[in-house]
Amino acid sequence: MKKISTIWLGGCSGCHMSLLDIDEKLIELTSEAKIVKSTPIVDIKNFPQADIGIVEGAVATKEDEENLKKIRECCKILVAIGDCACFGGITSYRNLFEKEEVLQRVFIESESVEKGKIPQSKFVPPILEKVKPINAVVTVDCYIPGCPPNAKVIFYALKELLTGRIPVLPSEMVSFE
Ligand code: SF4
Numbered sequence: 001m002k003k004i005s006t007i008w009l010g011g012c013s014g015c016h017m018s019l020l021d022i023d024e025k026l027i028e029l030t031s032e033a034k035i036v037k038s039t040p041i042v043d044i045k046n047f048p049q050a051d052i053g054i055v056e057g058a059v060a061t062k063e064d065e066e067n068l069k070k071i072r073e074c075c076k077i078l079v080a081i082g083d084c085a086c087f088g089g090i091t092s093y094r095n096l097f098e099k100e101e102v103l104q105r106v107f108i109e110s111e112s113v114e115k116g117k118i119p120q121s122k123f124v125p126p127i128l129e130k131v132k133p134i135n136a137v138v139t140v141d142c143y144i145p146g147c148p149p150n151a152k153v154i155f156y157a158l159k160e161l162l163t164g165r166i167p168v169l170p171s172e173m174v175s176f177e
Helices: 014-020 025-032 062-074 083-087 090-096 099-109 151-162
Strands: 002-008 033-038 050-056 059-061 075-081 127-132 142-144
Touching (some): 062 075, 090 127
Parallel strands (some): 002 033
Antiparallel strands (some): 059 127
């Protein structure tokens, strides 16, 4: 039985919500594959070996970069799911500004903040100078664009991957936002 692992990086978790929108067909998938890691389904922190790795979100922090490299090492096929992972997407809008400007705006100047300060804790991963799509850090084998991609296209792609094919997505299923 094939194994699937999924993680999210700098994103909104919407792509994983779309994955869960496969609904009852998830049962069909689990008869062909075991989900060994997936933040909303199987919350484990290590990176088990898997046939298919699915990554949501762009690379926004040092921790994102490290986790992306770990899942790449552990998976035979790596899939970028959603516009953030494929192209940077909404997460990369912060590239319009310098990193210090972004931190200042969020933690000091935001209307909801009083006496704010920029976090310095070692438990808060430092953000990178610029947000990157995942293929700027590791090799990617398959792309499922969309913000988020709909459940139908995710299911189609997973079925193809489980039969050993890199999916060619039918154009009517693909959406670019
Ligand atoms: S592609 Fe869209 S839905 Fe997916 S993580 Fe990015 S913003 Fe969220």
